[in-house]
Amino acid sequence: MKRWYIDKGPDSDVVVSTRVRLARNFEEYPFPSRCSRQQQREIIQKTVDALTGDDLELRKGFTVIDFKNMDLNERLVYVEKRLVSKELARSDQEVGLLLSNDEQISIMINEEDHLRIQCLAAGMQLEKAYEICNYIDNLLSQKINFAFDDTFGYLTSCPTNIGTAIRASLMLHLPAITMTGQIQILLETCGKLGLSVRGLYGENTEASGSMYQLSNQITLGKSEQDIVMSMKTIAYQVTEQERLLRKDIMKKNGPQLEDKIMRSYGILKYARALSSDEAMERLSDVRLGIFAGLITGLDETDINEMMLQIQPGSLQKYSGRILGADEMEAVRASYVRNHIAAKE
Amino acid sequence: MVMPICQVCKKREATVFLTQIINGKKTDLMMCRQCAGEGYKIDLNTLISGLLGLGWENESIGPATEIACDRCGMTVDEFNRTGKIGCSRCYEVFREPMKVLLKRIQGNTRHQGKVPERYAADHAAEIEVERLQQELRECIRIENYERAAEIRDRIRQLEAGRGGRK
Numbered sequence A: 001m002k003r004w005y006i007d008k009g010p011d012s013d014v015v016v017s018t019r020v021r022l023a024r025n026f027e028e029y030p031f032p033s034r035c036s037r038q039q040q041r042e043i044i045q046k047t048v049d050a051l052t053g054d055d056l057e058l059r060k061g062f063t064v065i066d067f068k069n070m071d072l073n074e075r076l077v078y079v080e081k082r083l084v085s086k087e088l089a090r091s092d093q094e095v096g097l098l099l100s101n102d103e104q105i106s107i108m109i110n111e112e113d114h115l116r117i118q119c120l121a122a123g124m125q126l127e128k129a130y131e132i133c134n135y136i137d138n139l140l141s142q143k144i145n146f147a148f149d150d151t152f153g154y155l156t157s158c159p160t161n162i163g164t165a166i167r168a169s170l171m172l173h174l175p176a177i178t179m180t181g182q183i184q185i186l187l188e189t190c191g192k193l194g195l196s197v198r199g200l201y202g203e204n205t206e207a208s209g210s211m212y213q214l215s216n217q218i219t220l221g222k223s224e225q226d227i228v229m230s231m232k233t234i235a236y237q238v239t240e241q242e243r244l245l246r247k248d249i250m251k252k253n254g255p256q257l258e259d260k261i262m263r264s265y266g267i268l269k270y271a272r273a274l275s276s277d278e279a280m281e282r283l284s285d286v287r288l289g290i291f292a293g294l295i296t297g298l299d300e301t302d303i304n305e306m307m308l309q310i311q312p313g314s315l316q317k318y319s320g321r322i323l324g325a326d327e328m329e330a331v332r333a334s335y336v337r338n339h340i341a342a343k344e
Numbered sequence B: 001m002v003m004p005i006c007q008v009c010k011k012r013e014a015t016v017f018l019t020q021i022i023n024g025k026k027t028d029l030m031m032c033r034q035c036a037g038e039g040y041k042i043d044l045n046t047l048i049s050g051l052l053g054l055g056w057e058n059e060s061i062g063p064a065t066e067i068a069c070d071r072c073g074m075t076v077d078e079f080n081r082t083g084k085i086g087c088s089r090c091y092e093v094f095r096e097p098m099k100v101l102l103k104r105i106q107g108n109t110r111h112q113g114k115v116p117e118r119y120a121a122d123h124a125a126e127i128e129v130e131r132l133q134q135e136l137r138e139c140i141r142i143e144n145y146e147r148a149a150e151i152r153d154r155i156r157q158l159e160a161g162r163g164g165r166k
């Protein structure tokens, strides 16, 4: 599989990406916040050994990232690519990271739990992502005794993750549901079904770029398969609703929508300064335009990549230095201009 | 459109909305970007903090606040402050209040998912014991003492087989 942001996944008109992660803890150590630095280092070493011990193929497929000695901006880039959590990036503890070379699987070490096994994929691929996490978990379980209780299941540092310790998330692009003011209803409905929905990337407007993250809240009392399947069912309904509304808006307000999309495209092509919010908003319009057949030079992977690269850490990496606020907006605009020009 | 105000700092506009169901009760959280920026765990932690030890004070073991984990030293107070458990042993030490807490935040107390290979037999036995205990109660109710005696023996057998690991 390719990196999620340059891959075209199933249902990618609405589902941008899938993420599944499992939390696991070593039986013989206290949870990370109560571990000594020496214990934390042992945990990293044992995890690396367990994963890459005998299997040469696997060893070649993964890189041990020296996350602890990485500078802050470099860490931020990993967060923006969704490969690690903000908590790991901010931690001053002995944190570790094992990353598959295709950036699909990451294992965070000594975050809130000893291990967070995570799989990322493009579009709607919940089952596949879970299978991969499960495979890695089985592999590690051959060498590591994970904390488990007959009644409570896999034990975690926070009781909100206990049991299956699975968190499945989908990143959804919902411009039509947002435009028609139905997002509040959606939030409430999903809430009633035990899922949480939160806006992604937002700063001053709600969920800038109309990007939302749907995740399961309940981790105890249902099997992993049930959790994944019920989430998939709900996500399909949301996806269908979004598609219907897109068609409906196109039918009733076609010219206005087309104008909005093409103006946004124009701004991205020519602007000399872009705030993060504006860039997200315009990219969201263009993404909609791509699936409406209005814009042909770009595809959804370009949008994924731009949405990722216009985040502060990635822009600073791109320009090789720390940027002030004005500079940031100029560099952002120039990055977007160049990306689009290269495609046309 | 008028934006709601962040429930955490009560100053900035709320732009992040979190809806969750906790034991059948819907909870809405609205936060600003800054307050929510820590990721999607902080809100849950504030919600669960203060819950451990509820409904436990009057049990024979004494006040919950005086108990500490014999392995890592965590106390109920500490958990209520941080929302984080100290070690896997804590779940044993605080098993009863933890059940109350889990019932509230997860709506469930019994794991139904994956079981690590080395626990599989134990786990199956535990589930079987639970089922038999239910049947036993039913047998006593309908005064089928012969069957009840059989079930009791089977439960003893299963529990002995699990080697006292709870």
Ligand SMILES: [Zn+2]
Binding pocket: B006, B007, B008, B009, B010, B011, B012, B031, B032, B033, B034, B035, B036
């Ligand atoms: Zn706030």
Ligand SMILES: [Zn+2]
Binding pocket: B069, B070, B071, B072, B073, B074, B086, B087, B088, B089, B090, B091
């Ligand atoms: Zn403990």
